[in-house]
Amino acid sequence: MLLSDWPKNLVKDLARRRTVIVIGSGVSRHSVGADGSTRPPLWKEFLRDAVDEVQVGTDCSHIAAAIDQGDLLHACEWLKKRFDEDWNPYLRRRFVDPQFSPAQIHRQIALLDSRIVFSLxxxxxxxxxxxxxxxxxxxxxxxxxxxxxxxLRGYARYIVKVHGSLASPASLVFTQEEYARARVSNSLFYDAFDAALRSHTFLFIGCGYGDPDLNLLLENQAFQNDPGTSHPHFFLTSDPISSDLQNSLRRNRNLKTLLYEAVDENHSGLVAAIESLGEAVTEERVELLENRNW
Structure with missing residues (x-):
């Protein structure tokens, strides 16, 4: 489906702050650095650039092949070992040094005023x-x-860094080994994540459908409920996803696909889509104030 009218359940849940918004690298991609042109890399782009950095004098063909095949966690793990002590400086050079500024998409998402935002x-x-x-x-x-x-129960607004922060490089979850260790060492968080999936509607913006943590949690929950009758989560994308894949995402992960028109290479259509969603949510909140049906 192409976005024209937003799903009523999603609008109502956002209005009542019963939605967790999940933002991925597709959101950061809208930002521009201090030089006026540099943008944060998407994950595959980052890994391919890293291969170019270490390729001189070494064989990285298997790493490049892993990236092409979508085995990004192993590719990242192997690259991190190649970089050794230069890995963290490289991350900061790509994601911090350009001094990226928030874009209109960040403002529109913040104006949705969700109580919980998960950032990948x-x-x-x-x-x-x-x-x-x-x-x-x-x-x-x-x-x-x-x-x-x-x-889960606090009254404030929360941004949860699901994969860590560059302010503390040791916290980053970026490789196959780090994902496995995080699931064991930080099971409390994953239990809370699972609880949020049961009690809130999730809206994925600028995310891929291949994140290992999200796949595991979504699939575990989907098979504990009937995806044909349970309240779905929503996955926003402009990629031409086949009806078969859309059906699989709905059946296996309880994800309902919402398609927006990219418009241009910078996905200005996503900004317009989120802005229209914000208008719908504001109207719903006005109605809630009037009828007091909290």
Missing amino acids: NFDDIYESISREINETSQFVKIYNDPDVCEF
């Missing part, structure tokens, strides 16, 4: 604009914080 990104681009809009009512948590589960 290492950068803090969204946090800066959200802090400006929501002022002191916002807390940023990392998946390994001892009090990370506060987002």
Whole structure:
């Protein structure tokens, strides 16, 4: 389906702040650095560039092949070993040094005023604009914080860094080994994530459908419920996804696909789509105020 009218259940849940918004690298991609042209890389782009960095004098053909085949976690793990002590400086050079500024898409997402936002990104681009809009009512948590589960019942607004933050490179979850270790060492967070999936509607913006953590959690829950009757989560994309894949995402992960028109290479259509969603949510909140049907 192409977006014209947003699903009523999604609008109602956003209006009541019963939605978790999940933002990925496709959201950060809208930002521009201080030079006026550099944009944060998408994951595959970042890995391919990293291969170019270490390729001189070494055989990286198997790493390039893994990236082409979508085995990104192993590719990243092998690249990290190749970079050794230069890995963290390389990450900061790509994601921090360009001094990326928030884009209109970040503002539109922040204006949706969701109580919980999960960020799959290492950068803090969204946090800066959200802090400006929501002022002191916002807390940023990392998946390994001892009090990370506060987002489930707290009254404030929370941004949860699902894969860690570049402010603390040791916290990053970026490779096959790190994913496996995080699931064991930080099971409390994953339990809270699972609880949020059961109690909230998730809206994925700028994300791929291949994130290992998300796949595991979504599939576990989907098979515990009937995806034909349970309240779905929503996956926003402009990619030409076949009807077979859309049906599989709905059946296996309880994800309902919402298609927007990209319009141009910078996906200005996504900004317009989120803006129209914000208008629908505002109208719903006005109605809630009038009828007091909280």
